[in-house]
Amino acid sequence: MRTRLKVCCIASIEEARLAVRLGADAIGLVGAMPSGPGPIADELIREIAVSAPPAVGTFLLTSRTEPDQVVEHVLGARVNTVQLVDDVPRETYDALRKHAPWVRIVQVLHVQDGRVLDEARAIQDSVDAILLDSGRPNAAVRELGGTGRTHDWGVSARLAAESMIPVFLAGGMRPENVSEAVERVRPYGIDLCSGVRVNGRLDPTRLEALVAQIARADKRG
Numbered sequence: 001m002r003t004r005l006k007v008c009c010i011a012s013i014e015e016a017r018l019a020v021r022l023g024a025d026a027i028g029l030v031g032a033m034p035s036g037p038g039p040i041a042d043e044l045i046r047e048i049a050v051s052a053p054p055a056v057g058t059f060l061l062t063s064r065t066e067p068d069q070v071v072e073h074v075l076g077a078r079v080n081t082v083q084l085v086d087d088v089p090r091e092t093y094d095a096l097r098k099h100a101p102w103v104r105i106v107q108v109l110h111v112q113d114g115r116v117l118d119e120a121r122a123i124q125d126s127v128d129a130i131l132l133d134s135g136r137p138n139a140a141v142r143e144l145g146g147t148g149r150t151h152d153w154g155v156s157a158r159l160a161a162e163s164m165i166p167v168f169l170a171g172g173m174r175p176e177n178v179s180e181a182v183e184r185v186r187p188y189g190i191d192l193c194s195g196v197r198v199n200g201r202l203d204p205t206r207l208e209a210l211v212a213q214i215a216r217a218d219k220r221g
Contacts (some may be wrong), residue, residue, distance in 0.1 A: 005214060106129045134149040
């Protein structure tokens with residue numbers, strides 16, 4: 001199976017087109033966050049999302065948690081996927097299914113220890129995919145993604161192997177380590193932001209190198 005690729009922190013229509021041209025299956029559009037790189041205005045998120053080809057996943061990264069606020073954010077963004085970077089009540093999933101049933105739900109889980117396995121089991125029936133990241137939600141300045149750090153891939157591999165839904169792997173992904181990550185974890189998809197950027201801008205050379213490394217890992221697998 002081919003490992004999918006999501007390029008996050010897209011900042012313009014031009015970056016979105018570059019990412020897709022070089023192999024991205026999905027793009028990540030970051031809303032307001034307590035910390036981390038890549039947030040852009042909601043108006044720009046919508047502009048980029050509606051310009052994307054229909055087959056491309058357009059992910060809205062939202063830190064909102066309450067049902068009405070999340071639904072409002074998703075509908076305004078005109079995306080086909082919502083990436084919930086924080087814990088949300090069960091009612092938020094229900095509200096999305098009711099008011100935006102065409103939108104796929106991806107829940108971020110931050111791998112800090114083995115308890116993430118239980119967290120994943122508890123939500124599998126409510127979401128379409130899980131994304132494993134390296135944030136620290138309980139830090140003084142909350143980290144909900146975009147840290148550039150890896151986490152324990154052993155835990156991630158176990159979760160991916162037992163999950164009944166797709167699992168994306170994020171956290172410190174870059175051309176230099178992505179093949180090892182794919183071979184060890186066997187995720188449905190890879191997600192990254194800073195690993196293919198130079199001075200904050202999406203770098204085609206690094207993105208091409210990363211795509212090539214994923215393809216090699218898939219072939220070996």
